[in-house]
Every structure is written in structure tokens, then in C-alpha cells.
Amino acid sequence: MSTWLLIFGMLAITFVIRYSFFAWPDLRFPRAIEQGLHYVPVAVLTAIVVPGMLMPEGAWALHWDNAYLLAGLLAIVIAALTRNLLATIAGGLLSFFLLRWALGQLPI
Amino acid sequence: MSRSQEFAHGCRDILPLILGAIPFGVIFGTLAVAAGLSGWQTMGMSSLVFAGSAQFIAVTLITGGVGAAVVLLTTFVVNLRHALYSAALQPFVRHLPGRWRVPLAFWLTDEAFAVVQNRYARDDGSPYKHWFFLGAALTMYISWQLATLAGVAFGRAVPDLASWGLDFAMIATFIGIAVPMMRTRPQVASALVAGAVALLTWDLPYKLGLLAVAMAGIVVGVWLERRAEAAARLEGAL
Numbered sequence: 001m002s003t004w005l006l007i008f009g010m011l012a013i014t015f016v017i018r019y020s021f022f023a024w025p026d027l028r029f030p031r032a033i034e035q036g037l038h039y040v041p042v043a044v045l046t047a048i049v050v051p052g053m054l055m056p057e058g059a060w061a062l063h064w065d066n067a068y069l070l071a072g073l074l075a076i077v078i079a080a081l082t083r084n085l086l087a088t089i090a091g092g093l094l095s096f097f098l099l100r101w102a103l104g105q106l107p108i
Numbered sequence: 109m110s111r112s113q114e115f116a117h118g119c120r121d122i123l124p125l126i127l128g129a130i131p132f133g134v135i136f137g138t139l140a141v142a143a144g145l146s147g148w149q150t151m152g153m154s155s156l157v158f159a160g161s162a163q164f165i166a167v168t169l170i171t172g173g174v175g176a177a178v179v180l181l182t183t184f185v186v187n188l189r190h191a192l193y194s195a196a197l198q199p200f201v202r203h204l205p206g207r208w209r210v211p212l213a214f215w216l217t218d219e220a221f222a223v224v225q226n227r228y229a230r231d232d233g234s235p236y237k238h239w240f241f242l243g244a245a246l247t248m249y250i251s252w253q254l255a256t257l258a259g260v261a262f263g264r265a266v267p268d269l270a271s272w273g274l275d276f277a278m279i280a281t282f283i284g285i286a287v288p289m290m291r292t293r294p295q296v297a298s299a300l301v302a303g304a305v306a307l308l309t310w311d312l313p314y315k316l317g318l319l320a321v322a323m324a325g326i327v328v329g330v331w332l333e334r335r336a337e338a339a340a341r342l343e344g345a346l
Contacts, residue, residue, distance in 0.1 A: 002176065003145060003146075003149050003170075004149065004152065005176070006166070006170075006176050006179055006180070007149065007152050007153050007156055007157060008156070009176065009179075009180045009183075010153070010156075010157045010159075010162060010163075010166060010179070010180065010183045011156040011157050013180060013183050013184050013187065014157055014158070014159045014162060014183065014187050014190070015213065015214055017184070017187050017188060017190045017191050017194070018187075018190045018191075018193070018194055018213045018214065018216045019194065019209070019210065019213035019214070020191055020194050020195075021191070021194035021195045021197075021198040022194055022197075022198060022201055022202075022209040022210075022212070022213045023209070023213075025198065025202035027195075027198075028195075029195055032330070034192070034195070035330050035333065036326040036329075036330050037188060037189070037191065037192055037326075038192070038329070039294075039295070039298045039325045039326045039328075039329030039330065040185065040188050040189060040322055040325065040326065041188075041189040041285075041286070041289060042286050042289050042290060042295055042298060042299045042302070042325065043298055043299065043301075043302035043321055043322055043324070043325020043326070043329075044185055044186055044302070044318065044321065044322055044325070045161075045282040045285060045286035046286055046299040046300075046302045046303045046306070046321075046325075047302045047303065047305070047306035047317070047318060047321035047322075047325075048165065048278070048279075048282055048306075049279050049282050049283055049286065049303075050302075050303035050306050050307060051306050051307060051310055052275070052276075052278075052279045053279060054307065055307075055310065056273075056275075067273070067276075068273070068276055068279065071276065071280070072276075072279055072280075072283065075279070075280045075283045075284070076283055076287055079283050079284050079286075079287035079288060080287050083287075083288040084284075085128045085281070085284040085285065085288075086127060086128040086131075086284075087284075088280060088281075088283055088284030088287070089128070089131060089132070089277070089280045089281050089284055090131070091280075092276070092279070092280030092283065092284075093131075093276065093277055093280055096273070096276045096280070097272075100272075100273060105273075106272060107268055107271055107272070
């Protein structure tokens with residue numbers, strides 16, 4: 001039940017954000033706020049990616065058998081070179097699972 | 109162009125972006141089932157929330173056992189970028205009645221914004237561009253539901269999936285979204301500071317660090333951007 005409440009909460013928040021400017025045709029962002037908002041996506045996404053690569057299990061994992069770190073770095077290179085989302089996801093996932101398989105970290 | 113032609117062009121133009129969203133949706137469905145959501149709840153999230161990255165993070169957070177307030181706060185921070193899209197498209201939809209604006213807002217994703225903005229930018233005076241918007245948005249929506257459904261089926265067929273490290277799919281996706289956004293020096297600096305703050309605040313409960321990250325990213329980005337503007341003005345004055 002609480003999962004459904006959560007889903008409806010997420011629906012409400014997401015819809016209000018998306019509908020905000022459609023609902024009030026005369027609403028405008030002050031320039032300072034718009035300027036600030038431009039940095040939110042990159043900051044938030046980076047904040048999820050970096051700990052996910054460096055401490056995938058919740059503790060520092062700066063070693064060579066950390067597939068999250070190695071495949072993540074490769075994905076960053078692919079993204080910087082191609083700027084293509086699909087190539088980044090496919091290349092990153094493929095190298096991640098190949099690495100985990102080679103390192104004996106998969107349950108197969 | 110007629111209404112149906114605009115609609116069909118919308119469906120067509122979003123296809124390349126759907127190619128990228130399908131694996132994302134399949135992986136979301138798989139992860140959600142591995143996180144303990146039922147098939148209905150997983151489909152409910154995809155059909156009601158319809159925001160890929162927020163759905164991914166919500167499922168990861170649920171797996172980590174954090175409270176609902178944190179998931180909602182994170183949803184807000186992660187989806188804040190949609191306010192920018194809403195503001196950018198506002199001049200083109202303000203004349204439409206509510207029965208158009210409400211569904212179009214509900215379907216306003218990163219992908220829909222990318223192609224719809226393109227269509228509105230073409231200056232051909234077509235009065236039916238909102239039909240293009242509808243076609244693109246609806247195609248994206250249906251694809252996302254089908255991809256999620258495929259993921260749910262896949263997650264059920266392979267029960268041990270949680271130990272595979274599928275959460276890396278989210279990391280790869282976010283790298284794919286964020287890295288191409290880092291076009292300017294303030295963007296890169298903002299990202300580096302955000303990453304550092306995220307590591308420093310990792311021990312804070314309930315992912316509260318995310319708020320600190322957003323604040324730090326904004327402050328650094330805006331500060332550097334203004335400094336660059338001031339320098340450019342100075343150069344122009346000389």
C-alpha cells in the first residue's frame with residue numbers, strides 16, 4: 001500500500017513541475033533562478049554517478065577489480081566522444097558485464 | 109500540414125530517441141521487480157509517473173530501504189529540469205485549452221522536449237504543431253509502457269537478477285545524459301564540485317547530501333558563469 005502512496009506522490013510532484021508553466025501562461029522565471037536551474041541536472045546526476053562508481057557497496061572501492069569504476073570510466077569516455085546516449089549505455093553495460101564475468105563476480 | 113500529418117511526423121521524429129529509451133525501460137522493469145515491487149506497482153510507476161531517471165532512483169532508494177519522504181524529495185530534485193522545458197514550450201502552448209495543456213504537460217519528457225522544441229523552431233506557420241507534440245509524446249509513452257512490461261517479464265524469468273549489478277545501468281544512463289550536457293567550463297566545474305560534495309556528504313542519512321550537492325552545483329556554476337560574463341563585458345569595453 002505504501003508503495004502506491006509513494007507512486008501517487010511521485011506522480012503529483014512530477015506533474016506539478018511539468019505543468020507549472022503550462023498552467024500559468026504569464027509565469028516567468030527570474031533570470032537568477034533560471035540560471036541556477038541550469039546546473040541542477042548535471043550536479044544531481046554526477047552526485048549519483050560518482051559514489052556509485054567509487055563506492056558501489058557503500059565503502060571506498062579504489063581497486064582494479066571494481067567493475068563499476070572501470071566500466072564507468074569507459075562510459076564517460078564513450079559519452080564524451082560520441083555524445084550518444086544509446087552508445088554510452090550499450091558500451092558501458094557490455095563492458096561492465098564482461099568485466100564482472102572475467103573477474104568471476106557473476107552468479108554463472 | 110494537416111492534423112494527421114503533424115501527428116504522424118511527431119510519431120516518426122521521436123523514433124531514434126525511443127531506441128535509447130527501450131533498453132532503459134526494460135532495465136527499469138527488471139530492477140523494480142528485483143527491488144520487490146509487484147508487476148502492477150512497476151507498471152503503475154511507469155504509467156503514472158512517466159519519468160525514467162526519477163523512477164530509476166526511486167527503485168534504487170527503495171532497495172536501499174530509505175523512507176518515502178527522501179524518495180519524494182529526490183524525485184523533486186531530479187525532475188526539476190522539467191520546469192525548464194515547461195518554461196521553454198510555454199509560449200507555444202499557452203493558446204491551447206486545458207484539455208490539451210494537461211496531457212501534453214504530463215507527457216513532457218526529455219525526449220519529447222528535444223523533438224517538439226525542434227518542430228516549434230521551424231518557422232512554417234503550421235497551426236497544428238500541437239498535434240506533432242501529441243504524436244511524439246504518445247509514441248514515447250506507449251513505448252515506455254511496453255519496455256517496462258518486457259522488463260517485468262524478464263525480471264520474473266531470472267530470479268537471481270538482483271546480484272548481477274544491474275544498478276550499473278542507471279550509472280551508465282546518467283553518464284550518457286550528464287556528460288554531453290557539460291559543454292561549458294562552469295558546467296564541468298559544477299559537476300566536479302557536485303561529485304566531491306556527494307562523496308563528502310555520503311554518510312548523511314536519507315541521501316540528504318543530494319540537497320547539499322544541488323546547492324553547491326548551483327552556486328559554483330552561477331558564480332563562474334557570472335565571472336565569465338563580467339570578463340567578457342570588460343573585454344568588450346576595452
